[in-house]
Amino acid sequence: MDTPRPVHLDRTNANAGLNPSKKVRVIAKIRGFADLEAESANWVSVDKPKGGESSSVTVSFRDPWGSRKESYELDNFYQQNEGNDTMFSREVKPLISGVFDGFNATIIAYGAKGSGKTHVIQGSVKEPGLAPLAMAEILSMSEEIEKSISISFYEIFQDRVYDLLDPKRPEVQVLENGQGKIQLKGLSQVPVKSISEFQKLYISGYSSRKPVQKITMELPRRSHKGLIVHVSSESDALSVGKMNFVELAGYEDTRRKSGEGLNLVESTKVNKSIYALHNVVYALNANESHVPYRESKLTRMLQDSLGGKSRILMLACLNPSFCQDSMYMVSLASRSCQGINQTVLDTAKKNKSSARPMLLSSRKSQIPGSVSTIKRQIGSQMHASAKKAGGITSMMKGRKLFDEASHSTKPEKMAEKASSTSDIASTIRSFVQEQVFQESSVPDAMAAKDSTSVVEHAASSVTTINPQETAISDKDSFLHTQDNQGEVSINSDLKMLCIDEESQIIDKENNHSLINKDESPLISERLQEISNNLKQLISSTPLCIEMPPRNDTSSNIQVSANIVEPKTPDQSIVMYDKWEAANIKSPWETFNMRSSGMKTSLVQEYLKLLNTASKDDLKRLKGIGEKRATYILELREQSSEPFKNLDDLKDIGLSAKQIKGMMKKEVGDLFN
Numbered sequence: 001m002d003t004p005r006p007v008h009l010d011r012t013n014a015n016a017g018l019n020p021s022k023k024v025r026v027i028a029k030i031r032g033f034a035d036l037e038a039e040s041a042n043w044v045s046v047d048k049p050k051g052g053e054s055s056s057v058t059v060s061f062r063d064p065w066g067s068r069k070e071s072y073e074l075d076n077f078y079q080q081n082e083g084n085d086t087m088f089s090r091e092v093k094p095l096i097s098g099v100f101d102g103f104n105a106t107i108i109a110y111g112a113k114g115s116g117k118t119h120v121i122q123g124s125v126k127e128p129g130l131a132p133l134a135m136a137e138i139l140s141m142s143e144e145i146e147k148s149i150s151i152s153f154y155e156i157f158q159d160r161v162y163d164l165l166d167p168k169r170p171e172v173q174v175l176e177n178g179q180g181k182i183q184l185k186g187l188s189q190v191p192v193k194s195i196s197e198f199q200k201l202y203i204s205g206y207s208s209r210k211p212v213q214k215i216t217m218e219l220p221r222r223s224h225k226g227l228i229v230h231v232s233s234e235s236d237a238l239s240v241g242k243m244n245f246v247e248l249a250g251y252e253d254t255r256r257k258s259g260e261g262l263n264l265v266e267s268t269k270v271n272k273s274i275y276a277l278h279n280v281v282y283a284l285n286a287n288e289s290h291v292p293y294r295e296s297k298l299t300r301m302l303q304d305s306l307g308g309k310s311r312i313l314m315l316a317c318l319n320p321s322f323c324q325d326s327m328y329m330v331s332l333a334s335r336s337c338q339g340i341n342q343t344v345l346d347t348a349k350k351n352k353s354s355a356r357p358m359l360l361s362s363r364k365s366q367i368p369g370s371v372s373t374i375k376r377q378i379g380s381q382m383h384a385s386a387k388k389a390g391g392i393t394s395m396m397k398g399r400k401l402f403d404e405a406s407h408s409t410k411p412e413k414m415a416e417k418a419s420s421t422s423d424i425a426s427t428i429r430s431f432v433q434e435q436v437f438q439e440s441s442v443p444d445a446m447a448a449k450d451s452t453s454v455v456e457h458a459a460s461s462v463t464t465i466n467p468q469e470t471a472i473s474d475k476d477s478f479l480h481t482q483d484n485q486g487e488v489s490i491n492s493d494l495k496m497l498c499i500d501e502e503s504q505i506i507d508k509e510n511n512h513s514l515i516n517k518d519e520s521p522l523i524s525e526r527l528q529e530i531s532n533n534l535k536q537l538i539s540s541t542p543l544c545i546e547m548p549p550r551n552d553t554s555s556n557i558q559v560s561a562n563i564v565e566p567k568t569p570d571q572s573i574v575m576y577d578k579w580e581a582a583n584i585k586s587p588w589e590t591f592n593m594r595s596s597g598m599k600t601s602l603v604q605e606y607l608k609l610l611n612t613a614s615k616d617d618l619k620r621l622k623g624i625g626e627k628r629a630t631y632i633l634e635l636r637e638q639s640s641e642p643f644k645n646l647d648d649l650k651d652i653g654l655s656a657k658q659i660k661g662m663m664k665k666e667v668g669d670l671f672n
C-alpha cells in the first residue's frame, strides 16, 4: 500500500485561481488540530494538476484501509495550519467590493459534524472567523463611501426560520412578492456602526439559540445559521448588495449513524437541505432554466443571493481524522460544480472497474429478465402475502366482477363476464384506483385527473396481452387442463380477443427485444412487463386450493400460490367456486392481498433499479434528472444498497409527496 503524500500546497501562486468572474468557487479546509489530534491527516493529499499555473487543486482522499481512493478538483484547499485570516484575504475579501457594487455574495460552510464550520465562520476571540473579519472590512469601506450597514441573523431549524437577534419574534415567513423577490417577513434588521456593536449582536445571537421546544435532555439542536450583512445607500436606504454567511448544520449519514425519532427526522431534514443547496448550485452552474430554489427553506431564503448578480463560495469543512462524511461532502461539492470543476475520478474509476461490475453482475442476476422469472417473483410475493395473511389467494379480478361472481357459483357465468373487455377494464380500473393510488395524499383536482386518464388508458390497454406468451406458457398446462375439466376458460376468450392485436403485439415484442439484456431495463419497461403478466394472470391463473385427498381425514387445506407453473388439477384440487365450502377469505380480501403483493413487487423492482441502473437509465425515470442521478451514484458509492425502501429517496431531496407522485407517474405510464 503506498502512503499518500502529506498535505502540501505551493502557495507561491496560490491566488492565481481567484477569478472574480467565476460565479461559484469550491474550496475545502481541513480543520486545525485540537491537542488530542496531533496526528497528521495523511488520508488526504493535495496537488496542483498543472503545476503552479493551475487555477485549481486536486484533492485526493484515501481511506486508512487503502481500499478507496478518490480525487476531486477544487478551486483551493486550506490545510490545518492555515488560519481564518489567510482564507479571508484569499477568498472573502475579493468579494466585498462587489457587494458595494450591487452584487450579492454568499459564503457557505458545510461539512460533517465537528468539522470546524463554526470555527471558520464565527471563529473565537483568539481567532476571529470569516464573518467578523469581513464585517470589519465592510464597516471600514462603508465609512469611506457612505453606505449604511445592518445585519440580520437567523436560524433554520426543521424547515422553520427563527430570528436570532430577536428570539421572541414569531417564526419568520419566507414570502415572494409579485416581482419574484424574496421577502423575509418578521426578520429583524439591526443597524451596525462598529465592530464591537457587531460582535455583541452576533455573539448574543449565537447564545440565543435555545430550543423552541424541548426535544430531549440536552440534545444539541442541529440547525443552519445565516448571517446577512446588508449594505444600503445612506440617502434612500435602498439595498445595494448583501453578504451572507451560512453555517450549515453538520452532515450525518443517516444510514451509518443510528438515529431515532426526532434525531433522525432532524438529520433527514438537514441532509435534504444540503442536497437541495447543491442542486441549486448545480442548476446555476449548468445554466439550467429551472433552478430548484423551492426544494428547501434554506435555498428559498437564499434565492436572491444565489441567483442573479451573485458570487458563491462553497467551503467544505473537513475533520482532521478520517471521516467518510467529509469525503462525501467534498465529492458533493465537486459534483455540484461540474462544468466548472470537473470531478476527477481516475483512481475511483479503477476501483469501479473491479468493484462495480461485480456489484452490478450480482444484482443483474437478481433482476429477472424472463417472463417466467417475473411471474415467479410475483408469485412468491403473493405467496408471501397470502401466507402472512393466513388466508388463501384467488383469481385476481376487479371488485365488480367479484361482487357479481360471488353471488353465483357458476363458473360459466364468471367466464362470460370476464371475457368482456369492459369487465377486464373494470378489473384494472379497480386495481389502479383502489390499490395503486390507495395511499396517495393528493386529493386535488390534478390527482383526480391523472387517475382518470390512467384508468382510461388501462381500459384501452387490455387487448395487448401477449397471446404467444400465453400460448407458450399456459396452453399446454393450464388451458388444456381447464378444458379437460370441462371448465370454460377465461383465458381462451382472452386469446380470441388478443389475436386481432397480433401485429401490434409483435411490434411491442420487437421493441422489447431491442433492450440490451446486459443492462438494467428501464423501470417503465420492467413494470410494463410485470403489468402485462399480471393482466395475463388476471385472466389465466386460478390459484388453487388443494383439498386433502378424500381418504385423508386431516383437516388441512393447502394453499397453493404457485402461479408460475400451474399444476394439472386432480381430485384433490377444487376451483374458486368452492369458496364458501372451504370457508375461506372473501374474494375482496383476497383481491386486496394480491394487489398489495403486486404493489410490493413493483416497489422492489423500482428500488432495484435505483440501486443498480446506469446513470443514463436513472435519468429516464420520472423525476430523476442529472443532479439526482449523480446523487444516487454518490449514495451507491457510500453503500452498496442505498435504497432499501421508498423513504430512502428522501436522501436525494424528495419529499414523501414527490416520491408518491413519481411512483404514480411510473405506474400510470404502464397504461399509456
Ligand SMILES: Nc1ncnc2c1ncn2[C@@H]1O[C@H](COP(=O)(O)OP(=O)(O)OP(=O)(O)O)[C@@H](O)[C@H]1O
Residues within 6 Å of the ligand: 031, 032, 033, 034, 111, 112, 113, 114, 115, 116, 117, 118, 119, 120, 249, 250, 251, 317
Ligand atoms: N482550526 C482549529 N484549530 C483548533 N481547534 C479547532 C479548529 N477548528 C475547530 N476547532 C475545534 O473543533 C471543535 C469543533 O469545531 P466546530 O464547533 O467549529 O465544528 P462544527 O463543524 O461547527 O460542529 P457542529 O457540526 O457540531 O456544529 C471545537 O471544539 C473547535 O474549537
